[in-house]
Amino acid sequence: DTAVSQTPKYLVTQMGNDKSIKCEQNLGHDTMYWYKQDSKKFLKIMFSYNNKELIINETVPNRFSPKSPDKAHLNLHINSLELGDSAVYFCASSQGEGLLYNEQFFGPGTRLTVL
Amino acid sequence: AQSVAQPEDQVNVAEGNPLTVKCTYSVSGNPYLFWYVQYPNRGLQFLLKYITGDNLVKGSYGFEAEFNKSQTSFHLKKPSALVSDSALYFCAVKGRSNDYKLSFGAGTTVTVRA
Numbered sequence: 001d002t003a004v005s006q007t008p009k010y011l012v013t014q015m016g017n018d019k020s021i022k023c024e025q026n027l028g029h030d031t032m033y034w035y036k037q038d039s040k041k042f043l044k045i046m047f048s049y050n051n052k053e054l055i056i057n058e059t060v061p062n063r064f065s066p067k068s069p070d071k072a073h074l075n076l077h078i079n080s081l082e083l084g085d086s087a088v089y090f091c092a093s094s095q096g097e098g099l100l101y102n103e104q105f106f107g108p109g110t111r112l113t114v115l
Numbered sequence: 116a117q118s119v120a121q122p123e124d125q126v127n128v129a130e131g132n133p134l135t136v137k138c139t140y141s142v143s144g145n146p147y148l149f150w151y152v153q154y155p156n157r158g159l160q161f162l163l164k165y166i167t168g169d170n171l172v173k174g175s176y177g178f179e180a181e182f183n184k185s186q187t188s189f190h191l192k193k194p195s196a197l198v199s200d201s202a203l204y205f206c207a208v209k210g211r212s213n214d215y216k217l218s219f220g221a222g223t224t225v226t227v228r229a
Contacts, residue, residue: 041203043219056216090158100209101147101166104217106158
């Protein structure tokens with residue numbers, strides 16, 4: 001059973017397009033995250049939702065919009081894709097209610113390539 | 116602001132030798148500290164964490180880490196490295212304020228040669 005899954009695994013698209021990445025976790029966690037890993041492997045938090053409420057919103061272009069339909073899902077929609085958006089995007093989850101020290105579980109990543 | 120420094124981009128060791136991956140942190144107050152490992156084309160996997168108590172923390176795959184408050188360090192260690200330990204290792208820190216933000220270091224690539 002996959003704990004945190006992401007679709008698609010690979011995404012190749014043209015500049016200016018709009019695309020979405022989906023994430024689902026079956027761990028029963030209440031907090032989910034989106035990270036961006038650049039070509040130098042640097043990992044940066046983008047967003048986090050706790051019980052469908054946005055709790056972390058880092059300095060990210062407003063072309064990026066997360067949506068959490070329920071606790072088990074956190075999707076990432078990107079408008080007007082740019083070359084600099086090319087990266088690997090990781091979804092993660094943790095049990096966060098009053099337990100800030102709980103570890104995060106990561107999905108396998110979505111490699112986005114913008115041409 | 117909280118941050119993590121991993122001073123070595125790469126660590127190379129021979130199989131069977133001890134492995135150390137260094138990490139120092141900066142955070143207001145007491146930290147929660149984590150180590151994650153990333154194998155090629157995979158997501159990050161949790162190795163171990165420090166919350167409180169014993170400064171020596173044991174984790175998965177024979178790894179351990181020692182919390183040193185005075186040196187603000189949390190170095191990852193393994194007494195005898197395996198070729199299969201070759202991967203990218205991330206140290207991460209979280210402050211004890213009421214937020215969920217985890218700050219990662221830049222990562223250290225470990226290569227264990229046979």
